[in-house]
Amino acid sequence: MFENDFTRRLKIQFPIIQAPMAGGPTTPELVAEVSNAGGLGSLGAAYLTPEKLRSTIQEVRQLTEQPFGVNLFVPEEAAESQAIIKEMTSHLNKYRVELGVKENPPIDSTPESFEQQIQVLLEERVPVVSFTFGIPPKDVIEVLKSQGIMVIGTATTVEEAKLLELAGVEAIVAQGSEAGGHRGTFLKSNTDSLVGTIALVPQIVDQVSIPVIASGGIMDGRGLVASLSLGAAAVQMGTAFLASMESGAHNVYKKAILTANEDSTVVTRAYSGKPARGIKTTFIEEIDQYAGTIPAFPIQNAMTRDIRQAAAKTNNPEYMSLWAGQGLRLATDHPAAAIIQQTMSQAQVLVESRFQTKD
Ligand SMILES: Cc1cc2nc3c(=O)[nH]c(=O)nc-3n(C[C@H](O)[C@H](O)[C@H](O)COP(=O)(O)O)c2cc1C
Secondary structure, X not given: OOOOHHHHHHOOOOOEEEOOOOOOOOOHHHHHHHHHOOOEEEEEOOOOOHHHHHHHHHHHHHHOOOOEEEEEEOOOOOOOOHHHHHHHHHHHHHHHHHHOOOOOOOOOOOOOOHHHHHHHHHHOOOOEEEEEOOOOOHHHHHHHHHOOOEEEEEEOOHHHHHHHHHHOOOEEEEEOOOOOEEOOOOOOOOOOOOOOHHHHHHHHHHHOOOOEEEEOOOOOHHHXXXXXXXXXXXXXXXXXXXXXXXXXXXXXXXXXXXXXXXXXXXXXXXXXXXXXXXXXXXXXXHHHHHHHHOOOOOHHHHHHHXXXXXXXXOOOHHHOOOEOOOOHHHOOOOOHHHHHHHHXXXXXXXXXXXXXXXX
């Protein structure tokens, strides 16, 4: 009932993509379980070294024979004045003292080599590669496609979607403002491109001729059916899987997700220098006071890494980044396969009952 050209092309049973989530949540177990259950598991691989990327892909392959995706960030040059970096360092030292870590640590903001990451994806012949934070270089899109790898881009506005289509991507994740994690926005906008999923998806669907994947706030069968009604070919769900059994999210993070509400999140640059949606913490509240002078991504991300890691070690959620979308109340700690099954059976009941059923 829920098959379409896009699911057939991806060779998946259900139109559900488990969102790639860089930084730990998307373990090989989570990716493989989702793919084994009929969805498309995706590995958030942006922060992985080429060696770790290869070994993680191989781990996924040991756990599933089904297709899966790998996601990378389109690299961006970061330049920041020494004065701004110095000022932020002194703000951050307060947390270092509190957490007992070294003050003024060196900043390593060199991203993983994008070219080497792409080389690994080509050598490992992963079935699907998705990108966020921009338009991947044309030669990268072409070489991936020439190997039969499906290339997916991320857009937060119609204009971004059109540019991605023009560049040759084969499907677009339409990321609404409800979405957890970093905004994929790459064109300047007066409003931070905070367009909700229900408004964004049909407007992108009308303006591009490639499949659109709805993303942001979709947590269950109701969100799936709504997205398909808006013209999406599939959904990409992140927060719904964050507290799942196979997710690699820290226990304190999982607990925060399971107890937070729809109004618990904010979009902030405090942790990474790039707008991202997460559960409000003391760190966000305090660092957002310096909103005008937060270094750009990935510099701020590198500058706060030691603090986030030390906070995780001491189970202190207030200084950890707790990325999550607005659908929080609907998150569960079920196994990933159960989340897929529950979503699909709820969607089926809804369609068969012509939307008369509440759940
Ligand atoms: C913890 C977390 C990490 C994320 N990391 C990535 C990432 O590495 N790459 C990416 O394209 N999207 C990333 N996203 C965004 C998701 O792809 C997706 O847009 C979002 O999860 C959808 O909203 P939802 O969380 O309400 O389902 C992340 C989201 C979360 C919650």
